[in-house]
Amino acid sequence: RKEVEQDPGPFNVPEGATVAFNCTYSNSASQSFFWYRQDCRKEPKLLMSVYSSGNEDGRFTAQLNRASQYISLLIRDSKLSDSATYLCVVYTGTASKLTFGTGTRLQVTL
Amino acid sequence: ETGVTQSPTHLIKTRGQQVTLRCSSQSGHNTVSWYQQALGQGPQFIFQYYREEENGRGNFPPRFSGLQFPNYSSELNVNALELDDSALYLCASSLEAAVLNTEAFFGQGTRLTVV
Numbered sequence: 503r504k505e506v507e508q509d510p511g512p513f514n515v516p517e518g519a520t521v522a523f524n525c526t527y528s529n530s531a532s533q534s535f536f537w538y539r540q541d542c543r544k545e546p547k548l549l550m551s552v553y554s555s556g557n558e559d560g561r562f563t564a565q566l567n568r569a570s571q572y573i574s575l576l577i578r579d580s581k582l583s584d585s586a587t588y589l590c591v592v593y594t595g596t597a598s599k600l601t602f603g604t605g606t607r608l609q610v611t612l
Numbered sequence: 613e614t615g616v617t618q619s620p621t622h623l624i625k626t627r628g629q630q631v632t633l634r635c636s637s638q639s640g641h642n643t644v645s646w647y648q649q650a651l652g653q654g655p656q657f658i659f660q661y662y663r664e665e666e667n668g669r670g671n672f673p674p675r676f677s678g679l680q681f682p683n684y685s686s687e688l689n690v691n692a693l694e695l696d697d698s699a700l701y702l703c704a705s706s707l708e709a710a711v712l713n714t715e716a717f718f719g720q721g722t723r724l725t726v727v
Contacts, residue, residue, distance in 0.1 A: 506654070545702060545718035546655065589654055598668040599645065600704075600716060602654030 503528055508590050508603035515610055519580045523606045525573040525590030534593040535566055537575050539586045540605065546589055549575075580610045615639060616705050618719035625693050625726050633688040633722045635703030643667070644686040645716065646678060647702040655702055661686055662708075690724075698726045 508525045515521050527535075535552040550557065552564040552573055563576040573590055590603040615638035625631050637644050643662045647655035657670035661680035675691040684705075690697055700723050704716040 510652075545720050547718070548715050598643075598660050598662070599657035599670060600647075600655075601657065602647075604652070604654045 504603075505529060505601045506590055506592050506603040508606050510604055510606060512607040512609050515580055515608070517580055517582060517610055517612055519610075520576065520578045521580055521608065522577075523575045523588055523590075523608075525575075525603055527571050527573070527590075527592045527601075529592070529594050529601075530571060532571075532592045532594045535573050536591040536593070536600075537562075537564060537573075538589040538591050538602075540589055541586050546602075549588070577608075580608075582610050582612070584608060585610045616703060616717050616719035618701075618703050618722050620722060621720065622723045623725070625724065627693055627695060627726055629693050630689065630691045631693060631724060633690075633701050633703075633724070635686045635688070635705075635719055637684045637686065637703075637705030638717050641705040641707055641717070642684050643706045643708060644680055644684065645704045645706070646686070646688045647704065648672070648697075649700040649702060649721070650696075651699075658688065693726045695726050698724060700724075 537549040538546040539549045540546040552566045556565045561578045565574045587605040587607045589605045592601045617636045619634045645660040646658040649655040659669040660667045664680045677689045680686045700721045702721045703719045706716045
């Protein structure tokens with residue numbers, strides 16, 4: 503079983519739609535959680551950290567369920583510029599490494 | 613721009629050769645991590661250097677080795693290249709070894725092709 507699992511997509515949605523991505527992680531000792539965004543052939547960039555209480559940044563909302571070991575990202579009012587791969591990332595503190603999912607590809611169309 | 617720079621941006625090597633990739637961390641950052649990203653996959657952790665010492669290693673063979681210099685820049689060396697080593701190699705710098713509350717900033721990557 504992979505440490506971090508995501509649906510690879512692609513998710514094809516029209517502009518203005520709401521889309522949700524899910525992610526599960528296997529290590530219950532995981533300490534920190536993030537969503538990164540990666541544009542085609544570019545480096546990953548931090549989109550937002552994910553907190554147990556849930557957090558929002560503009561059109562983006564992230565949720566964490568520690569009991570179910572489940573992380574989600576909701577994007578409201580999708581824009582063309584949201585088209586990218588969204589990487590679910592977990593930090594366990596072991597070996598000080600970030601563990602990435604395979605990413606979920608989003609394509610927003612007119 | 614993250615302030616993390618990697619060189620070269622692209623590289624083609626022959627199977628069996630050796631390669632050195634370089635990374636300059638963001639100013640003030642003392643921790644550098646290296647990741648390998650194969651096509652269609654998420655980045656996989658290779659190792660991390662903190663204040664010139666290896667501070668954790670992923671599931672990569674010993675032919676993957678690294679260094680960190682006093683100015684916190686870093687090198688990734690890969691010996692005896694194999695076709696499966698073809699990937700995007702990403703360097704990430706962060707303020708401290710524990711990523712708990714600090715963001716990791718990635719360089720643009722080096723795309724290595726082994727033929």
